Amino acid sequence: MPEQYTEIQLDALREVANTGSGHAAGDLSEMLGHSFQISVPRAVVTDLPSAIDLLGGAESEVSAVGIRVGGDVEAMLVAMFTPAQAANLCMLLGIEADSDMGRSVLQEVGNVLACAYANVLAEMSGISWDVHPPTVLTDMLGSIVASLVAATTLDITNVLLIDSTLAVNDADAEMSVLFVPYDDGIDQLLLRLGVG
Amino acid sequence: MDVSVRIGGLEVAAAGDDVRLVTVGLGSCVGVAVIDTRSGAVGLAHVFLPEAPPSGAKPGAGAGTYAATAVPELVRRVARAGGPQRTQRLVAVLVGGATMFGGGRPGQDIGERNVAAVTAALTAAGVPVVASEVGGTHGRTMYVHGGDAADVRVRQVGGAEQVTWSIGPPMRAGATLEQRRAA
Numbered sequence: 602m603p604e605q606y607t608e609i610q611l612d613a614l615r616e617v618a619n620t621g622s623g624h625a626a627g628d629l630s631e632m633l634g635h636s637f638q639i640s641v642p643r644a645v646v647t648d649l650p651s652a653i654d655l656l657g658g659a660e661s662e663v664s665a666v667g668i669r670v671g672g673d674v675e676a677m678l679v680a681m682f683t684p685a686q687a688a689n690l691c692m693l694l695g696i697e698a699d700s701d702m703g704r705s706v707l708q709e710v711g712n713v714l715a716c717a718y719a720n721v722l723a724e725m726s727g728i729s730w731d732v733h734p735p736t737v738l739t740d741m742l743g744s745i746v747a748s749l750v751a752a753t754t755l756d757i758t759n760v761l762l763i764d765s766t767l768a769v770n771d772a773d774a775e776m777s778v779l780f781v782p783y784d785d786g787i788d789q790l791l792l793r794l795g796v797g
Numbered sequence: 798m799d800v801s802v803r804i805g806g807l808e809v810a811a812a813g814d815d816v817r818l819v820t821v822g823l824g825s826c827v828g829v830a831v832i833d834t835r836s837g838a839v840g841l842a843h844v845f846l847p848e849a850p851p852s853g854a855k856p857g858a859g860a861g862t863y864a865a866t867a868v869p870e871l872v873r874r875v876a877r878a879g880g881p882q883r884t885q886r887l888v889a890v891l892v893g894g895a896t897m898f899g900g901g902r903p904g905q906d907i908g909e910r911n912v913a914a915v916t917a918a919l920t921a922a923g924v925p926v927v928a929s930e931v932g933g934t935h936g937r938t939m940y941v942h943g944g945d946a947a948d949v950r951v952r953q954v955g956g957a958e959q960v961t962w963s964i965g966p967p968m969r970a971g972a973t974l975e976q977r978r979a980a
Contacts, residue, residue: 743822
């Protein structure tokens, strides 16, 4: 990975995130019959401890739905929400969060979000990849993000996190999606997007 | 007072410092505590990877980032914190090394590799591992207390602090860990 990404490269990644959020919002609105909207995503390139602080602190509890995409470029896409965000999202959807139905819906929301990103990345970059089944876990944010980065980029400094937030029915029900490419995947991706 | 050890961090406390070293959110990372059971000095490193990549350590990576270099540094600094004229009796406690995402690439179990690398480096330094809570699929937070009531505690999300290791009965001057255990 280069030491710094240019503003043009970050813009390209934000554009991916924007488009991915748009697709995801459309899919979710259709699937769940509520209006999903997207707030402005951020593309953050920073060292790992700072990235975790930005996301809410190492010890904060989050549920994460992770999908691995493989092929020309390998990456992990992870949708994350805190217990409060999960409860809020379920409330807005009229579902009990602490129930099988609630957990199932949250997994599906996370999965749809992550898959929408994967599809948009594939469309925009011409990369073809396979989407693996999701892994779902609830744990400390620091454990999840650090383990994810350790298994992928092997880099404690200069990690790339694309973070976007969703709102449901104009109410504040946020969740974050992280995109963490393996190895030099981000450089491959930037090349394919024409800003390498 | 709590002293936070960030990812890739390494902190040491002398017995009289009255601090607790805390590292939060150990997933595949390994928290390595080295305790001098004679002086009560303790140190804690939050190890991220087994070793630096072939291109070398990343600029800005902390002293605790890579097992291969973190362990010797930790051992050296805990020994030094005990005072120059003392004989040390160092022991280690390992926490973490979980497998958070089961769907990773084969041969990429960083947690397992981190535990192996830390264990090898401790063996090379002649420091025995007296307790460990490693593996599994959950993240952990680790608390290391020094002094004459030294202990290592672990907490998982939604759980209480559990004692993973403790020095046992109050220290007597010159007592070894084995003697303390027997007491």
